[in-house]
Amino acid sequence: MEPVPQAVSDRPLAGDAIPYRPDPQLAALAPWLGDRVEAADFPQTVLRWRNDRAAAQVGLAGLSEAEWIAHFGRFAPLPGNLTGPLALRYHGHQFGVYNPELGDGRGFTFAQMRDGAGRLMDLGTKGSGQTPWSRRGDGRLTLKGAVREILATEMLEALGVNTSRTFSVIETGESLWRGDEPSPTRSAVLVRLSHGHIRIGTFQRLLALDKPEEMRQLIAYCLTQFPGAADAAPAGASPAATLLHQVVARMADMAASYMVAGFVHGVLNTDNMNVTGESFDYGPWRWLPRWDPRFVAAYFDEAGRYAFARQPEVIGWNCGQLAVALRLVEEAPPLIAALERFGPLYQAAMARRWCWRLGVEPQGLEADTALVEASEAAMRAQDIGPDAFFHAHRGGRGLDAAAGHTPTGQDHPLWHEAAAPSLLIEEVESLWAPIAEHDDWSALHAKVAEIRRLGEALGPAPRPAGHAELAGTIGH
Numbered sequence: 001m002e003p004v005p006q007a008v009s010d011r012p013l014a015g016d017a018i019p020y021r022p023d024p025q026l027a028a029l030a031p032w033l034g035d036r037v038e039a040a041d042f043p044q045t046v047l048r049w050r051n052d053r054a055a056a057q058v059g060l061a062g063l064s065e066a067e068w069i070a071h072f073g074r075f076a077p078l079p080g081n082l083t084g085p086l087a088l089r090y091h092g093h094q095f096g097v098y099n100p101e102l103g104d105g106r107g108f109t110f111a112q113m114r115d116g117a118g119r120l121m122d123l124g125t126k127g128s129g130q131t132p133w134s135r136r137g138d139g140r141l142t143l144k145g146a147v148r149e150i151l152a153t154e155m156l157e158a159l160g161v162n163t164s165r166t167f168s169v170i171e172t173g174e175s176l177w178r179g180d181e182p183s184p185t186r187s188a189v190l191v192r193l194s195h196g197h198i199r200i201g202t203f204q205r206l207l208a209l210d211k212p213e214e215m216r217q218l219i220a221y222c223l224t225q226f227p228g229a230a231d232a233a234p235a236g237a238s239p240a241a242t243l244l245h246q247v248v249a250r251m252a253d254m255a256a257s258y259m260v261a262g263f264v265h266g267v268l269n270t271d272n273m274n275v276t277g278e279s280f281d282y283g284p285w286r287w288l289p290r291w292d293p294r295f296v297a298a299y300f301d302e303a304g305r306y307a308f309a310r311q312p313e314v315i316g317w318n319c320g321q322l323a324v325a326l327r328l329v330e331e332a333p334p335l336i337a338a339l340e341r342f343g344p345l346y347q348a349a350m351a352r353r354w355c356w357r358l359g360v361e362p363q364g365l366e367a368d369t370a371l372v373e374a375s376e377a378a379m380r381a382q383d384i385g386p387d388a389f390f391h392a393h394r395g396g397r398g399l400d401a402a403a404g405h406t407p408t409g410q411d412h413p414l415w416h417e418a419a420a421p422s423l424l425i426e427e428v429e430s431l432w433a434p435i436a437e438h439d440d441w442s443a444l445h446a447k448v449a450e451i452r453r454l455g456e457a458l459g460p461a462p463r464p465a466g467h468a469e470l471a472g473t474i475g476h
Contacts, residue, residue, distance in 0.1 A: 016103050020059030021114040022080035032214050034086040037108055040129030044173030045073035054165045054193050057115045072191045073170040078111045085110040087131035091269030092201030101338030102271050109197055118226045126190040140176050143186035144432055151168020152282040154448055155423045158455030159261040162464040164194035164280035195278045201271035203325035215328050219243050226276050227468035240330035244338040248319050252342050255312040256349035259356050262288040262386030264308045266297030268316050270460030287423050291379035316342045356462050359395045360405035374401030391420035412457035421450040
């Protein structure tokens with residue numbers, strides 16, 4: 001007898017849920033920021049993934065299954081929220097080439113609310129149908145693509161990366177044709193919970209269209225809704241320079257988090273760069289099987305533009321494109337000063353995040369940087385990847401370079417097991433196969449449980465850089 005398909009769900013513990021607090025701030029920018037659209041009318045809506053852990057943080061874990069499907073499969077408006085979906089407009093550099101014909105081509109933003117820390121959070125979609133920006137695309141998402149995004153966001157969250165979370169996946173009953181996987185293949189609509197969807201490319205569009213007033217409005221929106229740390233920018237800096245200082249701090253931290261996780265995003269285009277510094281929109285991605293600076297995630301990245309070791313460089317370059325856009329309303333010198341902070345901030349973020357994953361107390365930038373370099377050399381010598389390295393040396397055990405670093409936190413049984421959970425491409429394919437062949441989701445459920453246990457063993461993630469400290473933690 002074949003397993004019965006189920007939706008993955010983890011009901012929140014008592015006291016975890018907070019009140020639902022709708023706050024549709026995007027409505028004020030909607031006339032020039034996006035286009036009103038409608039979701040596709042799908043043949044069916046079968047709930048496959050329900051992230052109640054994330055839903056509890058925005059007051060939505062109490063929805064019944066019927067309500068969940070109505071809001072996240074049929075996209076009935078949530079109470080007090082945006083009255084209809086908004087497909088956002090933006091431009092962007094794609095593999096270094098400027099493209100003015102972008103925008104949400106298979107997704108939209110349809111709700112905003114406050115989380116328990118007071119942050120403004122968006123619910124956005126992937127695979128929800130065609131928009132004015134679909135070009136020749138069908139606006140759909142494969143079920144396999146949705147499963148891959150579940151895995152990517154869960155693993156990144158466990159490894160301390162400031163990431164969007166896969167909130168919902170609903171199978172939609174259409175047969176899709178794709179050139180990069182066996183077709184016809186099953187379809188889905190995905191909902192992500194994200195700290196904003198304002199991209200570097202959103203600013204680039206306003207520069208290209210010469211819209212200084214809209215640029216000032218967008219800067220004010222970001223400074224108000226994504227407040228930065230008090231020391232993120234010099235006192236007296238202009239709004240544009242202040243925002244760039246905040247974004248540089250956030251992006252440098254994001255770049256470091258990728259490197260410590262051993263993660264390769266695959267398409268670090270400026271339209272995929274969220275100014276909150278939150279990683280999102282996972283297409284081609286990979287985790288390192290071994291410490292290889294040249295490793296790429298996308299088969300079409302033939303020049304290696306987004307290779308593993310080049311990610312900090314290109315993320316810094318993307319910050320430069322934001323600075324170019326902000327020149328519409330600001331002089332160059334204060335923007336250059338903000339960009340010059342990227343390198344030092346990245347090095348500091350690498351040190352603190354490396355120590356966190358290794359499970360040792362920081363000893364200062366010089367000592368911690370030496371520890372990073374020695375660890376990289378050890379991985380190259382042993383021909384292993386970060387997952388195996390950090391597991392074998394948790395707390396600094398067996399690593400001469402960590403001799404001066406004190407272990408942190410409590411021990412966990414995971415560190416005494418043969419290996420920590422990993423997510424190499426072969427494992428992803430092995431998780432998809434039973435779903436594709438037998439509609440058996442049990443292996444996926446088990447892998448998510450393993451990944452969440454890894455997050456538990458690692459403990460609270462490093463605080464994302466460049467943000468104000470609000471009512472509660474802004475980590476995940």
